[in-house]
Amino acid sequence: MAATSTTKMPIAKALNESLRKAMEDNPKVLVMGEDVGKLGGVFRITDGLQKDFGEDRVIDTPLAESGIVGTAIGLALRGYRPVVEIQFDGFVFPAYDQIVTQLAKMHARALGKVKLPVVIRIPYAGGIGAVEHHSESPEALFAHVAGLKCVSPSNAADAYWMMQQAIESDDPVVFFEPKRRYWDKGEVDTSAIPAPLHAARVARQGTDLTLAAYGPMVKTCLEAAAAAEEEGNSLEVVDMRSMSPIDFDTLQQSVERTRRLVVVHEAPVFLGTGSEVAARITERCFYHLEAPVLRVGGFHAPYPPARLEEEYLPGLDRVLDAVDRALAY
Amino acid sequence: MAATSTTKMPIAKALNESLRKAMEDNPKVLVMGEDVGKLGGVFRITDGLQKDFGEDRVIDTPLAESGIVGTAIGLALRGYRPVVEIQFDGFVFPAYDQIVTQLAKMHARALGKVKLPVVIRIPYAGGIGAVEHHSESPEALFAHVAGLKCVSPSNAADAYWMMQQAIESDDPVVFFEPKRRYWDKGEVDTSAIPAPLHAARVARQGTDLTLAAYGPMVKTCLEAAAAAEEEGNSLEVVDMRSMSPIDFDTLQQSVERTRRLVVVHEAPVFLGTGSEVAARITERCFYHLEAPVLRVGGFHAPYPPARLEEEYLPGLDRVLDAVDRALAY
């Protein structure tokens, strides 16, 4: 057994350390994107990497997202493992064609004869008071697409390990980073044996209802569970961690015990990942559910200007309102 | 009351007539896309329009989908009503950024002060034995996005009227044309008063279970209902017609009667429109449902090569299998 080496650090730092580790371990790992070099990215996730690994491995790209992903595909075909940074969620769409028609499908097109180990990092979701296009949660638009995997860590340890695992994966992984949690600190044990990349995790045990969430909403759900406890309700919180695939087994086991499920994400409810969770868990747990699976999420509207985002984002109150409604069945 | 003027025609012709009518009625209506001019589009939906309305209104564009949609937005800002043809479903993605970040959001960005009456026609879905990218069903990727409306006709009369209504709409409409049904004939009454664009329609009445579908799968569901009848099961078929918004009221009314629902689409089940229907109808009809809402659709895999599409596409047997499973609850 390796000695544990646990440090407390924010998610942003955990990601930075993880990238550094991956680059040290494997000379084929590259980092590329807009402003990832000297600036270290607008969130400093790649801070110091260009200084230490050189411009050849930490590549400031022209301002063209399709070009970034398209050339990352070419680099992957040559044997590299590019980790691409999309500066903000709303700027991934110029690359959407390369992602869904090429990155997602090329392995199948080649009947397995080529692999596309590309990680697409997207700082996503809201809560930082930003202007338009800087606060969106487009994960459903990627999770629906076969050939991609989608994950989102909620804490520093997961950020560290899931990034390692995403880079090690031979499949393209869209890595959604909860940008408003970048500065949340947590213990990271760099010698731990991590859970599988796509396994959900019971983040808090409870008996009356399950809250399912991932990324930034896990913290909100944990807070809601704490608040509910004071009211005498015992909520279980499942950190889904992966949106493609979704670990339905863990969710099912939880719901079979609690018999009620509320899914929470920032993305619009309509056709959000919660719709799939609701549909499939209802199918799996039809005779267990005491209430319909309820969903809390964004509205069917463009992400609003900053001074309205507190209204738009699912907060404690809206989560607890859904909990009350579910418990009332 | 106007005299009825009913003609039997295929869906393709109904669309062509509808475009012609819209162009005659309003000089601001333009048609643009690749090969829409002399060729009349690869499916001949715009056949003859350039001859009659000129190159200024029926515009062959450079081969660049982002450019097509981006310039259509500019034309709309200038007061035009562009109807854009995307040649095949799989080629809409280069335009995805313009569609979701600009077309969908500009009206809101302007607090209503500009309107974006752009129709994006997409011949979609499979069943024609085509090569890759020519058979996809990406509707969920548009329906999830606020600011867009998404519809799909299943028959010639709807094709005719829904196209008129989409062009009249001051909102952007993504118009999904069921390409393998282009040659299916139906009666079109050009003097009828059409149903609202986003209203679902009970296409066949039944008592034991509701099948919900749109576009190409309506025919499949009607055939399934006919087959089920022979086995003594009475299936109701709802033609959803619109995927954004979805007419949940009509679905709810149906399910409250039949107490069972199977949703059918060609798109992958995972995060397909069926997931939203399942989640919401379960919420609305929790105490009515005798069985979980079941979904029949594509698999979580790239659309397969032509010789496998019969396996991939939901056909009669797979629909009836789901019906059996739902009835067995």
Next chain:
Amino acid sequence: MTVEGTAARSTSRRSGGKRASTSRKKKTAATQPGEPQLVQLLTPEGERVEHPDYAFDPTPDELRGFYRDMMLTRRFDAEATALQRQGELGLWASLLGQEAAQIGSARALRPDDYVFPTYREHGVAWCRGVDPTNLLGMFRGVNNGGWDPNTNNFHLYTIVIGSQALHATGYAMGVAKDGADSAVIAYFGDGASSQGDVAEAFTFSAVYNAPVVFFCQNNQWAISEPAERQSRVPIYQRAQGFGFPGVRVDGNDVLACMAVTKAAVERARTGEGPMLIEAFTYRMGAHTTSDDPTRYRHDDERAAWEAKDPILRLRTLLEKENLADKDFLTSVDEEADALARRVREAVRAMPNPDSMAIFEHVYADGHALVDEERAQYAEYLASFADGEAH
């Protein structure tokens, strides 16, 4: 809607006054060997120079008008930066250093011309007569733009890099269809020149011969990336390969920017199609108030560009030629102070949007889901008012 900007334009146009007698001072600009050609009519030292293709003899009123435009724009910009520091704005993208490029190009336009800006075209907005406080809504976070583009033929700010180049091209295609002789101008940056959308705009505009001018402010930086990261040749050369002319202009020379843009819009009006202008200028400040340029560029670069300041050189000219007396200069300063005050007050008074605004204007014709969510959310909010909830 204030019309200070518009008023300034009519002032500069009204002028029956005699041309500023600058000809005696004109020389021809010296081009450094190896450097690409750069249209210049006013040197950093405030000397008028001639250019064979772009003659421009501004009246004294016009010169004073440019000065006023640039001063007021700069002051407005500084005030917005201050407002961000004070927490009144969430973000600000300063145009400091780019005043000449924006004022010069915008003053070349007619009211019926149409502008498609990025997020930094505060000086262009000014010239179009857009109320400056309108620009602040999105940076304060109370809306995402929200003005009516048709009031001043000034489209909403576009944040997604390069998108608006296509909107401008489409709009221009519409102008041509209408048989109008208006021109359209699309602004974008050096970074944007790499986006596929900009290239597609070049293709469409060339193929349809659309009356659009592409005005690229090469301010040397796209956040932390120098312009060489976008192109290994000067950006204006990009146009030629698409079949229309490109020209590089001294972006800190308001006269040259005016003259070149004027020529480009005239081409557009007369059916000669698109043109690309690269205004060679410098982003004197940070990318936005969130940015820290010390991480990626040296102070001495900024210092070198300070010597080329667009306002300074015009002021030198005005003073040298006795075209601006103390009264005029003072009045502009006072006007700038008043503008800043007015903007500050207006921003502070800007109300937060109503909760239910989330559901407004998602669609023009309504949408059942939005209606349902609006009703549910209203009910939810009401439950608090009733004291029924947590």
Next chain:
Amino acid sequence: MTVEGTAARSTSRRSGGKRASTSRKKKTAATQPGEPQLVQLLTPEGERVEHPDYAFDPTPDELRGFYRDMMLTRRFDAEATALQRQGELGLWASLLGQEAAQIGSARALRPDDYVFPTYREHGVAWCRGVDPTNLLGMFRGVNNGGWDPNTNNFHLYTIVIGSQALHATGYAMGVAKDGADSAVIAYFGDGASSQGDVAEAFTFSAVYNAPVVFFCQNNQWAISEPAERQSRVPIYQRAQGFGFPGVRVDGNDVLACMAVTKAAVERARTGEGPMLIEAFTYRMGAHTTSDDPTRYRHDDERAAWEAKDPILRLRTLLEKENLADKDFLTSVDEEADALARRVREAVRAMPNPDSMAIFEHVYADGHALVDEERAQYAEYLASFADGEAH
């Protein structure tokens, strides 16, 4: 995997034989006034001409090799068209008329170079040694490509227009990182030149000085749209604005295509960066077997291009110079027949994929949902076998 293509290449390389004594016949190609320059080394009449920048003295073996390559490619292509008519293929995209562009460019490559094709590069595939039947799988509908790109350094056919230009650029960036001296070549059409992805590939390759050659076959048509719908200037000129050279070559002249591509890949190898080649050629057939060109183009256009046929002119040269006797010509014809026969048989024998193939290779590392759906579908299929279902 058959290596007929590869074999042909080694033949043409082996040659210790003396150079074909064509010099005495060479003239310099006459350029029509107003027409853009077009590199030509062999006229439609079968005359050798010289070009100041692109000298190429092929050996007789090389000339015969080109002839054989083009003949076999054309025959393979005709067979595929026939197989589509007979219902064995769902679709075919014919390269008829583009043999010289493809063979000439592909024969300029080394085995370690890497090719990114569209869906029409059957002649290039041939030269790379790809088994022609491999190309037919996607057109028959049994797979979406499925060959191993690394076997012949020939990437999968790409259908989404322009995408592969970026893959090629990224691959070339990787070659440069590896310190290798291989070159990469991206094929695309005149239509594709309008796609943003192609422009972005130009930008990236120029900025990173990537060893990539862009080979645009301007076959005058993008389905029904003439090349003028994509650009109002010759496509090769596009490159200059991105900072690298572009050249137009007679795409029906296999010698010129070889010489120009050779020069371009040599540039790439020696670190001089990208180059754009526009091969001016003609799509003699329909866009694909689904297309009906009579709707949009005149027969006389085709007739004019028939006079410039790429194979005919080489055969004329071979005969004139006594480089190909009857035996050789007959042997090529026989080889072509054999190839056609072999392809026909192979296609007919191509098995339909297994139902469960849908679930294979969606992911390299597996995916729980795919596993679940695979199991469910297998169970569903089994229910029929058991006679339990409808």
